[in-house]
Amino acid sequence: MNMEKNYTPQKTDFEFISGRNIDVDTNFASQGYWRGVAVHFFRNKFAVTGLILVCAIMIFAICAPLVSPYSYQEIISITGENGKEIVAKSLPPQFAGENQNLFADKTFIFGTDDMGRDLWTRTWQGARVSLIIAFVAIFIDMLIGMSYGLISGFFGGNIDNVMQRFIEIAGSIPTLVIISILAIFMDKGIGLVIASLLITEWIGMSKIARAECLKLKEREYVLASRTLGAGSFHIIFKQILPNTIGPIITQVMFSIPVAIFTEAFLSFVGVGIVLPQCSIGSLIEAGFNNITILPYQILPPICVLAILMLGFNLIGDGLREALAPKLEDM
Amino acid sequence: MTKYIAKRLIMSILTLFAIIFVLFVLIRIMPGNPFPVERMSAEMILQKRLELGLDKPILVQFADYMSMLMHGSFGNGTSLYNGAPIKPIMLKCLENSFKIGVLSILFGTLVGLVIGIVAALNRGKFLDGLCTIISILGVCIPSYVFMIFLQYFFSYKIPLFPYFFDPSKFLSSAVMPALSLSLFAISTVARFTRNEMVEVINSDYVKLAEAKGLYGFQLIRRHVLRNALIPIVTVIAPLVVDLLTGAMVIEKIYGINGVGKLMVDAIAGQGVDYNYVLALGIVFSSLYIGVMLLLDILYGIIDPRIRLAAKDG
Numbered sequence: 039m040n041m042e043k044n045y046t047p048q049k050t051d052f053e054f055i056s057g058r059n060i061d062v063d064t065n066f067a068s069q070g071y072w073r074g075v076a077v078h079f080f081r082n083k084f085a086v087t088g089l090i091l092v093c094a095i096m097i098f099a100i101c102a103p104l105v106s107p108y109s110y111q112e113i114i115s116i117t118g119e120n121g122k123e124i125v126a127k128s129l130p131p132q133f134a135g136e137n138q139n140l141f142a143d144k145t146f147i148f149g150t151d152d153m154g155r156d157l158w159t160r161t162w163q164g165a166r167v168s169l170i171i172a173f174v175a176i177f178i179d180m181l182i183g184m185s186y187g188l189i190s191g192f193f194g195g196n197i198d199n200v201m202q203r204f205i206e207i208a209g210s211i212p213t214l215v216i217i218s219i220l221a222i223f224m225d226k227g228i229g230l231v232i233a234s235l236l237i238t239e240w241i242g243m244s245k246i247a248r249a250e251c252l253k254l255k256e257r258e259y260v261l262a263s264r265t266l267g268a269g270s271f272h273i274i275f276k277q278i279l280p281n282t283i284g285p286i287i288t289q290v291m292f293s294i295p296v297a298i299f300t301e302a303f304l305s306f307v308g309v310g311i312v313l314p315q316c317s318i319g320s321l322i323e324a325g326f327n328n329i330t331i332l333p334y335q336i337l338p339p340i341c342v343l344a345i346l347m348l349g350f351n352l353i354g355d356g357l358r359e360a361l362a363p364k365l366e367d368m
Numbered sequence: 369m370t371k372y373i374a375k376r377l378i379m380s381i382l383t384l385f386a387i388i389f390v391l392f393v394l395i396r397i398m399p400g401n402p403f404p405v406e407r408m409s410a411e412m413i414l415q416k417r418l419e420l421g422l423d424k425p426i427l428v429q430f431a432d433y434m435s436m437l438m439h440g441s442f443g444n445g446t447s448l449y450n451g452a453p454i455k456p457i458m459l460k461c462l463e464n465s466f467k468i469g470v471l472s473i474l475f476g477t478l479v480g481l482v483i484g485i486v487a488a489l490n491r492g493k494f495l496d497g498l499c500t501i502i503s504i505l506g507v508c509i510p511s512y513v514f515m516i517f518l519q520y521f522f523s524y525k526i527p528l529f530p531y532f533f534d535p536s537k538f539l540s541s542a543v544m545p546a547l548s549l550s551l552f553a554i555s556t557v558a559r560f561t562r563n564e565m566v567e568v569i570n571s572d573y574v575k576l577a578e579a580k581g582l583y584g585f586q587l588i589r590r591h592v593l594r595n596a597l598i599p600i601v602t603v604i605a606p607l608v609v610d611l612l613t614g615a616m617v618i619e620k621i622y623g624i625n626g627v628g629k630l631m632v633d634a635i636a637g638q639g640v641d642y643n644y645v646l647a648l649g650i651v652f653s654s655l656y657i658g659v660m661l662l663l664d665i666l667y668g669i670i671d672p673r674i675r676l677a678a679k680d681g
Contacts, residue, residue, distance in 0.1 A: 210387070210656060210660065214652055215649040217635075218634065219649070221635040222645060299510055303617060309636050326621070329516065329520055333520065336516065343513070
């Protein structure tokens with residue numbers, strides 16, 4: 039509105055356009071859909087912050103265990119004067135050459151835990167495990183939920199009815215109950231965490247896919263495709279699916295922190311990752327057990343967890359806004 | 369309205385029945401047996417199985433269990449060290465969890481509403497930013513982490529509250545768990561309230577009311593809040609579920625004898641206690657479905673459009 043008022047006509051406005059761009063209306067030049075989304079996304083300060091945070095954590099999670107002089111399950115020890123082994127148990131954070139203790143030449147950025155393992159390496163190894171679990175579980179969830187939702191929405195009628203009743207029942211079983219049943223059937227460990235994520239998280243995904251599909255299947259291009267003789271599955275997966283990808287990716291971004299949280303929660307309770315493997319949750323649990331004596335141990339995993347949750351939530355928010363920009367933001 | 373409620377009620381009962389059936393069958397067809405092999409001979413196990421009726425066909429077992437459930441009993445625990453009737457233990461645990469849960473939901477919703485309203489009225493200003501930060505914190509810090517910090521600082525460093533839950537001093541020991549459980553509720557409700565309020569404030573009928581000369585509290589109460597609050601009812605249902613999950617860890621940390629701790633003990637302790645898992649599964653599911661049903665009915669009362677849509681569809 040203001041722009042129109044303040045706009046002062048320029049001389050060039052009244053001249054004929056000549057040259058190469060003669061057939062392009064520069065005022066309403068078409069912009070690719072994904073380009074528009076990207077522009078909106080990167081203009082959003084919060085979303086970019088989230089992206090940077092998540093990328094930083096991912097880089098650390100990938101590189102730190104590789105570069106670190108210790109492995110995540112290695113118990114650091116030196117041989118003392120009388121041939122006895124001395125383990126670097128529960129050392130506070132230190133840099134090489136800073137202290138005068140027995141391990142003065144070693145750097146422990148986050149200190150060591152009560153078994154004598156380097157917490158810096160363990161924290162990033164844990165972040166890596168948590169991220170892998172989240173990505174794998176949510177990716178499979180996406181595939182299942184998307185197919186289920188699209189098929190249910192596309193065929194409609196009785197198929198839709200049956201499939202939706204099933205979801206209604208499956209969705210009204212609390213996650214905790216599902217996890218407890220799984221804990222009976224399976225051994226503790228990564229498998230249990232991924233399985234419980236697989237069973238619980240696809241429902242939200244399928245609801246979104248179904249809603250999108252209901253909207254899209256009435257569109258002309260679907261009709262055109264059908265007229266040309268395309269089969270249902272071609273239409274669902276080749277025509278409709280690419281157009282539902284935006285909302286689904288947004289949902290994925292919101293599901294990943296849920297997955298990370300679930301993993302942390304399960305490992306904390308004691309049915310998740312088992313030693314000597316580590317994850318964010320098991321590190322928090324270990325830190326919690328020693329909190330009164332060694333309070334610094336719990337901070338790194340908690341910070342990584344909080345940053346990951348924050349980062350993914352910010353990215354999700356940014357994506358949602360970028361995919362469906364409100365008129366005022368344009 | 370009656371038809372709508374009846375329809376929802378029947379649907380919920382059917383769902384609950386289906387869930388109980390699935391839980392029961394899953395637990396019964398499980399590989400392995402519920403008794404510690406190293407401490408019991410084959411004959412003892414056989415006898416115990418006869419005693420518990422595990423040799424009957426599964427449908428008969430289910431019918432027996434349902435009739436027991438109808439009489440308000442969950443049977444006995446399976447394990448040797450805890451073979452006592454489940455019901456009294458469950459009731460005691462439910463009471464503790466329920467008190468803390470209700471406290472935190474009430475506190476969380478109230479504080480969340482206030483923060484959301486304040487933020488919406490001051491949108492774009494400092495208070496709004498503060499509200500955003502609080503709601504982001506609530507989303508990205510799990511409740512049990514908050515609980516660990518509270519416990520460390522306010523019971524260990526400064527002994528303000530008891531370090532572990534103490535039923536004899538209920539109020540002072542319920543403060544920290546209720547506070548940490550309500551964190552997520554506060555952030556969700558605050559965020560939702562703010563967005564809804566801003567939308568309503570910008571709507572035409574509020575502008576009309578302002579043009580008529582209504583202002584301040586009157587305007588907010590009569591025109592903005594009434595319409596903004598309807599969708600907020602929907603976020604409370606998921607909150608109850610999150611509460612169950614959060615309570616599980618918090619009860620473990622703080623040593624509260626609640627259903628969450630019971631569940632942790634049943635699945636992560638020495639050997640899984642099948643009957644406890646089944647009983648807790650039934651309790652959790654019925655709680656969840658009950659809350660959903662209640663909120664659906666409430667939603668239908670507040671917003672007539674919902675039940676009209678249900679009538680058509």
